[in-house]
Amino acid sequence: xxxxxxxxxxxxxxxxxxxxxxxxxxxxxxxxxxxxxxxxxxxxxxxxxxxxxxxxxxxxxxxxxxxxxxxxxxxxxxxxxxxxxxxxxxxxxxxxxxxxxxxxxxxxxxxxxxxxxxxxxxxxxxxxxxxxxxxxxxxxxxxxxxxxxxxxxxxxxxxxxxxxxxxxxxxxxxxxxxxxxxxxxxxxxxxxxxxxxx
Numbered sequence: 001x002x003x004x005x006x007x008x009x010x011x012x013x014x015x016x017x018x019x020x021x022x023x024x025x026x027x028x029x030x031x032x033x034x035x036x037x038x039x040x041x042x043x044x045x046x047x048x049x050x051x052x053x054x055x056x057x058x059x060x061x062x063x064x065x066x067x068x069x070x071x072x073x074x075x076x077x078x079x080x081x082x083x084x085x086x087x088x089x090x091x092x093x094x095x096x097x098x099x100x101x102x103x104x105x106x107x108x109x110x111x112x113x114x115x116x117x118x119x120x121x122x123x124x125x126x127x128x129x130x131x132x133x134x135x136x137x138x139x140x141x142x143x144x145x146x147x148x149x150x151x152x153x154x155x156x157x158x159x160x161x162x163x164x165x166x167x168x169x170x171x172x173x174x175x176x177x178x179x180x181x182x183x184x185x186x187x188x189x190x191x192x193x194x195x196x197x198x
Contacts, residue, residue, distance in 0.1 A: 020131020023150055023187040027141040030126045032088070032119040035104040040086070040117050047143050049178055050084045051171070053115070054127065054196065056097030056135035057107055060159040061193035065136065066111050068161035074153075074171060075114040081179055087115040090135050092122050095197035097135065124198030134193035138171050142178065149174040151189030 021028065027050075031041045042050065053071075055062055065071035075085045089104070091097035099107065104118055121127055130139060131150075140149040154167035174184045 021129075021147055023147050025147055026145055027139075027147045028129055030129065032121055032126060034117040034119050035101045035108070036117065037101065038117070040119055042086075042141070045084045046145065048082065048084050049143055049175070050086060050141040051078055051175075052130070052139040052141070053085065053087045054090045054132045054135050054137035054139075055087045056089065056091050056194055056197060057099070057111075058097045059135045059194035062135050064159050064161050065153065065164070066113070068164055069112075070161070070164050072112050072114055077172075078175060079114060079116065081175070083175060085115045087113070087118045088126060088132070089118065089120045089122070090124070090127050090132055090137075090196040090198070092124070092198050096194075097197055098122065122198075124196065127196055127198060132196055134191045134195060136193050137191040137196075140171070140174050140178070140184070148178065148184045149187055150191075152191045155189075157192040 027042065029041060029043045031039055034040050057063070057066065078085050089097060089099075108115075108118060126132070132139075136153055138149065138151060138153055139147060142148045149170065151170060153171045154164065154169045156163040156167035170186055170189055173186065177184050
């Protein structure tokens with residue numbers, strides 16, 4: 001029985017891995033409802049650089065960046081530079097991080113968060129398609145529609161906000177290189193954080 005469970009677990013993990021996209025591939029389109037009640041498609045932002053931020057506002061790894069005001073600064077700078085920022089809630093109803101729209105909007109206002117939209121992926125259809133594993137988990141899509149970065153925000157795998165200035169910030173580095181017309185020098189890293197809660 002134990003062996004059978006291990007086999008099923010291995011098959012499940014292979015399925016998750018198989019559904020993930022590789023850096024350099026075309027980013028698959030998706031449609032999700034935002035906390036503002038509107039529907040959003042990735043294809044709506046064709047021709048623009050798009051950041052996907054997998055999030056769970058109750059996760060200590062996510063709070064590391066929001067409590068310090070760092071994520072809000074990244075969002076504001078990206079939007080100022082013409083980048084679309086989509087925060088994607090990676091929690092099913094009843095699990096850590098899931099909130100109804102009213103609660104989400106109050107929380108975002110309190111945090112002074114600045115995403116273009118906060119999208120709800122309660123069944124994990126987008127997360128599974130992209131291979132989103134943790135919160136946070138960052139994906140950057142170029143104006144040509146290709147995935148050019150996926151992985152961690154930075155290089156220090158901790159929940160301590162004091163570590164943010166010490167780290168190599170892969171997100172900001174990639175966006176700066178894209179803005180300068182350069183190839184992303186670090187296209188993939190291993191994400192860290194809480195596991196997604198589908």
